Amino acid sequence: GVVAVAVVFLLMRSRTGLALMAMRDNVGAAETMGINIYRAKITCYIIACFFTGLAGGVMYMVQGYILPDSGFSINWTVAMTFMVIIGGMGTMEGPILGAILYVLLTQFLFNFPGMSMIILGIIAVVVIMIAPKGIMGTLYEKTGFEILSLRRSMPKGISIKKAE
Known part of the structure; x- marks a missing residue:
């Protein structure tokens, strides 16, 4: 949890994070400023997938089993x-x-x-x-x-x- 918060904090203060916040506010304006929308979205998706997979692995290690009801x-x-x-x-x-x-x-x-x-x-x-x-x-x-x-x-x- 602490590592995830630290990574998100550092990411959001980086150029990519600023791009993501600009996209959140106005995609058209962000694209006009030269932000590569596709690249920023893919980067965000990869980081989210990494932490989701990590959380699932930790959840399995703690519980010893995984059911659809565990996360849904x-x-x-x-x-x-x-x-x-x-x-x-x-x-x-x-x-x-x-x-x-x-x-x-x-x-x-x-x-x-x-x-x-x-x-x-x-x-x-x-x-x-x-x-x-x-x-x-x-x-x-x-x-x-x-x-x-x-x-x-x-x-x-x-x-x-x-x-x-």
Whole structure:
């Protein structure tokens, strides 16, 4: 997990990561700026496949078996969605915070097996209503606080003036 976060963090701060973020925002504009869309998408796909395969291998080593339900059950899908929604999409820290909160909440709700999914759903709806960008997205929006910033600082000696 830590290695995957480090690789994604470094990737997103690289030229390829900047290209991916430009493509996310506007594919046409990214292509106009000279970004090779095909190459950037293939690079992203290869990295995602590598970590998915690695996760599957680790999952097999831990469980000793693999079933389709291991990665495609409704509980698994809800858990992943909950982590991203609660923590905040579009941030590096959001899904990490969401995963921590999900694990803590599921441990706390372990004694309420019939109600745990309902309670998690209620929490997700409340967070969506109060903080539509998730906890980290809203925290950044209100305070500018980021732990793993993907923004690059301007080189020293360069200043940008507003157009008149």
